[in-house]
Amino acid sequence: MNTTDLIALRHDFHRFPELGFKEERTKARVASILRDLGLEVHEGVGVVGVLKRGTGNRAIGLRADMDALPITETSSHDYVSGAQGVMHACGHDGHMTMLLGAAALLADDPGFDGTVVFVFQPNEEHGLGAQAMLEEGLLKRFPVEEIYAIHNLPGAPVGQISTRQGQICSSESLFEITITGQGGHASMPQVGRDAITIGAEIVQALQTIVSRKLAPGSGAVVSVTEFLTDGQRNVLPGKAILKGDVRSRHPEDRKQIADFMEKIAKGIAAAHGVSVSLSFETEFIETINAAEPTQAVIDAAHAQGLEVVGNREPMSFSEDFAHFSEAVPGCFFMLGNGGEGPCGQPLHSSDYDFNDDLLPIGAAFWARLVRDRLPAEAPVKE
Numbered sequence: 168m169n170t171t172d173l174i175a176l177r178h179d180f181h182r183f184p185e186l187g188f189k190e191e192r193t194k195a196r197v198a199s200i201l202r203d204l205g206l207e208v209h210e211g212v213g214v215v216g217v218l219k220r221g222t223g224n225r226a227i228g229l230r231a232d233m234d235a236l237p238i239t240e241t242s243s244h245d246y247v248s249g250a251q252g253v254m255h256a257c258g259h260d261g262h263m264t265m266l267l268g269a270a271a272l273l274a275d276d277p278g279f280d281g282t283v284v285f286v287f288q289p290n291e292e293h294g295l296g297a298q299a300m301l302e303e304g305l306l307k308r309f310p311v312e313e314i315y316a317i318h319n320l321p322g323a324p325v326g327q328i329s330t331r332q333g334q335i336c337s338s339e340s341l342f343e344i345t346i347t348g349q350g351g352h353a354s355m356p357q358v359g360r361d362a363i364t365i366g367a368e369i370v371q372a373l374q375t376i377v378s379r380k381l382a383p384g385s386g387a388v389v390s391v392t393e394f395l396t397d398g399q400r401n402v403l404p405g406k407a408i409l410k411g412d413v414r415s416r417h418p419e420d421r422k423q424i425a426d427f428m429e430k431i432a433k434g435i436a437a438a439h440g441v442s443v444s445l446s447f448e449t450e451f452i453e454t455i456n457a458a459e460p461t462q463a464v465i466d467a468a469h470a471q472g473l474e475v476v477g478n479r480e481p482m483s484f485s486e487d488f489a490h491f492s493e494a495v496p497g498c499f500f501m502l503g504n505g506g507e508g509p510c511g512q513p514l515h516s517s518d519y520d521f522n523d524d525l526l527p528i529g530a531a532f533w534a535r536l537v538r539d540r541l542p543a544e545a546p547v548k549e
Contacts, residue, residue, distance in 0.1 A: 168271045173264055173526040176200075178246035180260035181521075184235030184253045187290030188212075188299075193233050193263075197287050200267050204274040206285070212299045214287040215309060218273055221280030227540050228284040228314035228495075229533055230488060231266040232259045232291035241517040242509060257514050258319040258504065261521030261529075263287060265317065268530025273537060281541035284309045286491075294339065294450040297490040306494055313460045314497040315536065316488045317529060319521060321511050323503030326528045328468040329476035330500035332461045336454035337386065337414040338421055339485035340447055344369060344432050348441040350397065350405030362407035363396050365439050369409060369432055370394070376427045386416040386481060387424060414483055416453060451485035457496035464498045467536045473528070474503075484514075502529055 168176070185193050194214050201208045201216035209215040213233070240247050240254035248254040270285055286305070290296035323329065346366050351359025370391050377387050391411040398404030415421040425447040436443035468475045479501070488499050502525060504510045509520035 168268050168530075170527045173268050173530065174523045176267065177260050177264040177521065177523060177526060180263055181246050181255050182249050184248050184250050184255045184260070185233075186237060186253060187234040187293050187296065190233045190289050194287070194289075197233070197263060197267065201270060201285065204270055206270060206274065209308070212303050213289050213296065215305070216270060216285035216287075217282060217309065218270065218285070219282040220277040221543065223281035223541060225541055226282035226284060226309070226311045227537065228286050228309070228311035228491070229266055229269065229537070230286040230288055230314060230316040230491060231262040232288050232296070233263055234259060234290050234292055234296070236292060236515060238515065238517050242520060244509075244520065254517070255521070256516060256519050257292070258519075258521040259291070261319060261525060262317060264526055265529030266533060268526060269533030269537070272530060272534040278538045278543055279541040280543045283537050283541070284311050286314070291487050294485065294487040297487040301490060301494060311495060313457070313540070314491045314495055315460060315464065316486075316491070316497070316499050317502050317533075318486070318499065319504040319525065320501040321504045321513060321519065322506050323501065324474055325503050325505040325522060325524055327474040327476065327503035328464065328500055328532070329479040329503070330456060330461055330464055330498060331478050331481065332456050332458050334416050334453050334481050335456045335499050336482045336484060336486040336489065337416050338418070338449055338453045339451040340413040340415070340421060340425070340449040342411050342413060342428060342445065342447045344409040344428075345444045346407045346409075346436065346441055347443070348405050348439070351403045353401040353403055356403055359403050359405065360439060360441050361403045362441065363398060363404050365435060365441055366394060366396070366407040366409055369435050372431045372435060373428060376424055376431070380427050381420055381423065385420055386414075386483070387420050388412075388414040388483065389424065413447075414485065416481055418453060421449065451487055452489045452493065454486045454489035454499050455492055456498045457492070460496050460498035463536065463540055464500050467532065467539050470539070471532055471535055473532070
């Protein structure tokens with residue numbers, strides 16, 4: 168595939184976005200391209216392409232995500248989403264295209280000895296796709312020694328690769344606190360137990376977890392994102408539900424946050440004579456980069472002449488690639504999307520767009536990384 172082909176393919180993916188676990192057209196398109204390139208193709212929860220060359224018994228995995236987001240696109244380019252309320256607002260259209268471009272490069276001119284497993288994963292946005300592929304037997308059917316994934320990064324220079332050893336992305340946990348008090352007339356609050364006032368007190372107190380109960384610089388974030396009550400114009404609510412999101416860089420902090428949340432909620436509830444219940448579910452675990460794969464990415468980027476940041480700050484967003492890199496050594500890394508126009512807009516914004524200039528850069532980088540990790544001629548041992 169040349170650059171024109173890659174751009175046309177990316178625009179096609181962009182026009183036909185599909186939500187998590189509904190990527191039927193996308194999967195069929197990916198599978199068809201891989202077959203046309205001569206790869207062994209397996210379709211299940213996601214799509215897996217296998218390319219083997221030489222006699223080497225080593226294997227590595229490369230992952231791209233396929234799902235879009237429930238966002239109405241506001242872009243003005245000529246390949247806007249044709250699906251109402253759905254768009255590729257995170258660049259997964261570009262991630263797929265770069266990996267397919269790499270498959271084309273390696274199928275045409277291998278230069279490696281071993282097996283490359285191309286993993287096209289559904290439903291990354293809800294943290295469910297990687298686990299679903301693992302439960303389907305991905306690593307048992309296609310065992311790899313290490314696995315890699317790219318994510319574009321708006322605001323970073325075009326083609327800049329940044330990563331770090333150790334924790335690279337935060338975990339995400341969702342919580343829900345239900346307060347059950349006693350509703351009443353708005354003119355006589357003293358005869359009820361107003362759940363909205365108690366809920367507001369809990370919201371404020373939760374902010375002390377990061378500011379006063381965790382070490383400075385922990386990188387944790389506690390956000391209340393919904394406050395729901397059964398109150399009306401002149402009716403004080405007897406029930407309130409707080410929903411929110413927690414990000415953490417360390418499993419220990421995540422567990423402490425859950426414990427502190429429960430103590431705070433129950434303590435305030437007891438003080439006001441109401442009952443409270445809390446749920447805390449972790450959807451994304453922390454993403455951890457292994458030392459050797461991370462250094463391999465840095466070395467390949469330098470060799471390709473790309474700008475490299477080898478010890479970037481951890482990202483506050485979450486990635487379900489974490490489930491893959493928990494199972495085998497891996498590296499998740501960012502590729503700069505540029506800072507101008509739609510390419511510089513934040514991920515998940517309605518006017519964001521993936522930078523087509525990255526397509527040949529990313530495809531070539533994947534091919535170089537494969538050839539570095541699966542050299543055609545093994546070094547002679549002295």
